[in-house]
Amino acid sequence: xxKVVGFSVALAAVLFAACDNKENSYNFAQIIYPSxxxxxxxxxxxxxxLRFATTYDWSLSVSEGWIHVDADSMSGTVPQGYFMVKRLxxxxxxxxxxxxxxxxxxxxxDGKTLVTxxxxxxxxxxxxxxxxxxxxxxxxxxxxxxxxxxxQTYGDDWTLAFxxxxxxxxxxxxxxxxxxxxxKYTVHYQLDQNTTTAERTAVLELxxxxxxxxxxxxxxxxxxxxx
Numbered sequence: 318x319x320k321v322v323g324f325s326v327a328l329a330a331v332l333f334a335a336c337d338n339k340e341n342s343y344n345f346a347q348i349i350y351p352s353x354x355x356x357x358x359x360x361x362x363x364x365x366x367l368r369f370a371t372t373y374d375w376s377l378s379v380s381e382g383w384i385h386v387d388a389d390s391m392s393g394t395v396p397q398g399y400f401m402v403k404r405l406x407x408x409x410x411x412x413x414x415x416x417x418x419x420x421x422x423x424x425x426x427d428g429k430t431l432v433t434x435x436x437x438x439x440x441x442x443x444x445x446x447x448x449x450x451x452x453x454x455x456x457x458x459x460x461x462x463x464x465x466x467x468x469q470t471y472g473d474d475w476t477l478a479f480x481x482x483x484x485x486x487x488x489x490x491x492x493x494x495x496x497x498x499x500x501k502y503t504v505h506y507q508l509d510q511n512t513t514t515a516e517r518t519a520v521l522e523l524x525x526x527x528x529x530x531x532x533x534x535x536x537x538x539x540x541x542x543x544x
Contacts (some may be wrong), residue, residue, distance in 0.1 A: 318337070319325075320525055321365070321414055321498040322378070322541075323542045329393045330509075336473060339358075340439075342443070343370055343372075343373065343519060344372040344373065344427070345370070345400070346369070346370070346371040346372070346373055346424070346426035346427060346429065346431065347369060347370050347371065347431075347538070348367070348368070348369045348403075348431050348433050349368040349369055349370060349425055350367065350368040350518040351367075351433045351434070351435070353363075354434070355433055355434030355435060355436060355439075356433075356434070356435045356436070357436045357438070357461065358435065358436070358437045358438070358453075359407065359437070359438050359440070359441055359442040360405065360411060360413070360437065360438055360439050360440055360441055360525075360526075360528040361411055361441060361470060361471045361472045361475075361525040361526040361528050362409070362442070362471045363408060363410065363411060363471065363526070364406070364407075364408060364471075365406075365407045365408075365409065365436060365464065366403070366404055366405060367386070367405045367406055367407050367422055367424075367433070367520075367543060368402075368403070368404045368405075369402075369403060369424055370400060370401065370402045370403075371395060371401055371426050371518055372400040372401075373376050373395060373426040374392075374393065374425075374426070375392065375393055375395070375401075375424065376391060376392035376393075376397055376399070376424040376426060376427060377390075377391045377405075377422060377423065377425070378391075378422070378423045378425070379420070379421075379423075379534055380420050380421040380422070380423070381418070381420030381421070381423055381456055383409060383410040383412075383418070383420065383437075384404055384407060384408075384420045384422065384435060385407070385408040385409070385410075385424070386405055386406070386407055386408075387405070387406065390405050390406075392450065401470060403428075405508055407422070407435065409435065409437060410440050411526045412437045412438065412495055412528065412530060413439075413527055413528055414425040414439055416439055417436065417438050417439055418436070418437055418438070419434055419435070419436045419437075420434070420437075421433070421434050421435075422434075422435070422436050422471070422493075424516045427478070439528075439532040440441045440453075441442075441468060441470065441479055441523055441525055441528060442468060442471075443466065443468045443523065443530060443532060444466070444467040444468060444469065445465065445466050445467040445468075446466065446532070453530065453531065453533065453534060454488070454532075454533040454534075455532065455533065455534050455535065456524075456535050456536075456537065457508060457534065457535070457536045457537070458510040458536070458537055459510060459512075459536065459537050459538055459539045460510050460511075461510075461536070462507060462508050462509070462518065463490075463505060463506070463507055463508070463511060464505070464506060464508070464534075465503055465504060465505045465506065466503070466504050466521070466532055467501070467502070467503050467504075467508075468501070468504075468523060469500065469501040469502070470497075470500065470502075470523075470525040470527035470539040471497050471499050471500045471525065471526070472490045472525040473497075473499050474496075474524075474525065474526060475497060475499075475523065475524060475525040475526075476494060476495060476522050476523075476524045477489075477494070477495045477496070477504060477522070477524075478495060478521070478522055479519060479521055480520040480522045481520070485509070486508060486517065486536070487506060487507070487508050487509075487519045487534055487536070488506065489504065489505075489506050489507075490504075490505040490506055491509050493505055493506065494498050506521075506534070508534075508536055510538065510541065511536050512539065513538055513539065514538040514539050514540040515538045516536060516538045517536050518533055518534065518536075519532070519533070519534045519536050520532070520533055520535075521534065523537065533540045
């Protein structure tokens with residue numbers, strides 16, 4: 318039986334294996350996390366991990382300069398008769414570009430290579446409203462006077478504020494959070510009823526770790542609501 322180096326986890330699958338009838342054992346190498354389509358992160362999300370299990374000596378390589386693994390953790394050896402289960406920290410730069418990006422970590426063992434990916438969006442994690450047509454837009458009716466947005470930040474320096482000059486018809490509710498530590502937040506805002514037929518728009522700007530994401534508030538006019 319193989320002995321374990323590192324902490325013990327359940328092995329879900331063997332991605333490649335070589336039977337050894339002489340020792341009545343098996344050899345394998347497997348990426349445990351991220352699995353499937355890889356890890357998906359937001360622009361201000363800079364901490365992730367890599368977990369793998371192997372009976373072979375191993376090494377890593379990284380495809381992109383914005384993904385970082387400690388230099389002392391880029392390779393390792395596994396004594397004969399043992400298998401290793403290992404977790405490594407993976408650090409990512411903040412994505413302050415204007416596009417989603419994907420990078421890869423390659424896991425080399427026994428002359429074979431496994432690969433996993435890290436995809437980082439260029440916007441922040443806003444749950445409400447849902448992103449559609451490349452925008453976050455909350456649509457309110459002409460008679461609506463209260464609504465909310467939900468978001469999660471990963472930096473302790475986030476802020477939320479209206480862009481441009483203050484508007485009389487929309488405002489954050491009393492006591493609404495406008496800055497804070499990393500975490501998930503629900504922020505309420507208040508509107509005056511729109512007694513005109515024209516729709517009107519305001520823009521909230523959420524910032525975290527130097528990344529800005531706009532959230533549009535669109536209040537319909539009376540005619541549009543009736544149609």
